[in-house]
Amino acid sequence: MDQAKGKFNNIKVSIIGSGIIGKSNAFKLSDYGFNITLIDQNEIHNSSNAALGILMGKIYQKRTGRSWILRQKSSDLWPKWINILQNYNSKLRIEKPLLQLTDDLKKIKKLNTFANNYPYDDLETVEANSSILNPINKMFKGNRLQGIISHQDGRINPRVLLETLDIALKSKNIKKINNQVIKIEKNNNKIWNLKLKTGEILNSEIVILCNSLDSLNLINPEIYGIKLKPVIGQAVEIFQERENTNFLSLPKIMNINGKNLITISKEKMIIGSTDEYNFKPEEYYINELFEFLEYKPNWLDKKYISRKWFGIRSRPEGEPSPLLKSLEKGLILCSGFYKNGILLAPACSDWVLKEIKKHI
Ligand SMILES: Cc1cc2nc3c(=O)[nH]c(=O)nc-3n(C[C@H](O)[C@H](O)[C@H](O)COP(=O)(O)OP(=O)(O)OC[C@H]3O[C@@H](n4cnc5c(N)ncnc54)[C@H](O)[C@@H]3O)c2cc1C
Incomplete structure (x- = not known):
């Protein structure tokens, strides 16, 4: 060097x-x-x-x-x-792991096969009876989520x-x-x-x-x-004070049916993001951040948005x-x-x- x-x-x-x-x-x-x-x-x-x-x-x-x-x-x-x-x-770190979950049976099967095919990549299958799913099933009642944990992925x-x-x-x-x-x-x-x-x-x-x-x-x-074309990405933070809601009981970083969820505190969670081929963010697309599950939990509602923001990316x-x-x-x-x-x-x-x- x-x-x-x-x-x-x-x-x-x-x-x-x-x-x-x-x-x-x-x-x-x-x-x-x-x-x-x-x-x-x-x-x-x-x-x-x-x-x-x-x-x-x-x-x-x-x-x-x-x-x-x-x-x-x-x-x-x-x-x-x-x-x-x-x-x-010293505050900078990678928070791990990342959970990728879905309620789509075909995709669950595909994720499991994928994890089994790459045993050295720290990918772990989350079976239906896995204890990791207990808090998730509690918060996402009614949805049969399964998938994989990637121990080397996460968030900065x-x-x-x-x-x-x-x-x-x-x-x-x-x-x-x-x-x-x-x-x-x-x-x-x-x-x-x-x-x-x-x-x-x-x-x-x-x-x-x-x-x-x-x-x-x-x-x-x-x-x-x-x-290059512009692609807007919107994200939201929700704030939910109900007694039976504790986002901290969930894994910190999850991707569920293609949407990213990040737990910030007991009451706060970030959900993102949209893909809008436009220069201006449209309110309509925000719905996508709340409509990605078959059974929507009560806390997953637009009325709890405490903050929202967007960025313009470029796509070749x-x-x-x-x-x-x-x-x-x-x-x-x-x-x-x-x-x-x-x-x-x-x-x-x-x-x-x-x-x-x-x-x-
Ligand atoms: C809501 C959202 C969520 C995302 N989530 C993730 C994620 O989870 N993980 C991930 O990896 N990526 C994520 N991305 C994508 C990521 O943000 C982008 O891929 C990345 O930020 C692109 O960085 P960049 O430096 O190319 O562009 P930018 O951050 O847009 O920077 C370009 C800079 O160029 C400057 N500039 C433009 N023209 C000029 C000029 N003529 N002179 C001087 N300066 C100029 C601008 O002011 C700007 O600061 C997300 C994006 C959005 C919007």
Whole structure:
């Protein structure tokens, strides 16, 4: 690593977008001595801040292809990253395990077969008579939920993660500019000029576009054949004070019939998320967060919503998510994280580092 440091010391890298992907790239590259600048104009409202932070790595059933490779890599890297990041914030951790449950008999069978096929991945079958199901059956009365436990998957609180990365980046002297990049172009010396909204020009050898949907505004998408569409994700927190309701009796992180549930306290639970192919969140889709079971428990009702929020993600059209591409010398695209951006961040940062090495 020290050898690498010397090699990349004077190379300027500009990262546009400071969501989880931009910050993770900055964090990874900072170990190699690059001269890094991270630019973002409005990170509070990005999709990373809206995320639930669930890590679905080992629980992913399709065990071939790029998506699996990225998940596998990230599942290995996250514990290592957390170890390092805990030096900056001891509160950061991965909460485990993740329970995937369903009342669909066909899916239960498929999940069981899957768990049995991968005995070394810490996947445990939850049979109908398993004691783990007692509190779940109590709270989700009437629904015959079964499934699997993934002991290596779980959740990272995204807000804590983003804050921790900020602390780490600051201590590593990564420059952060609170501004919008409105134009990028290559000058005659083959250096990239980045024009900021306030008129300043930055230059750098390497530009990494981590600005999700807005990356399309800085490049000519037709030249590179890139299409991205917006996908809104809404999530809610419910607050329920009934005496017989105690969310803490439930496993902390569950995926039930495709919806993610996170226990926050005795009275609070987060449920997410929707997939809306639009720029504006629609109230109508919130119903999906309450209508995913055959028998709806009383506490699972829209009237108990105490907080709701959304984020806009970008989904590639005509090719799988995410888009990891070198567009031309010194210009790298790291976008289209329609889902799983939190999970995939370390693996994608690894890819970016390898790609940069090809450019210099
Ligand atoms: C409700 C919800 C729940 C989710 N749950 C999960 C989950 O459980 N697990 C998981 O892994 N993923 C989850 N996701 C997905 C995850 O949030 C995304 O995949 C991830 O946040 C994408 O990160 P990003 O850095 O690419 O984009 P963003 O976080 O959107 O960041 C892009 C940044 O670019 C900046 N920017 C844009 N244009 C410019 C410009 N011209 N100049 C400077 N800056 C610019 C923006 O201000 C923004 O801060 C969820 C998403 C939502 C909405």
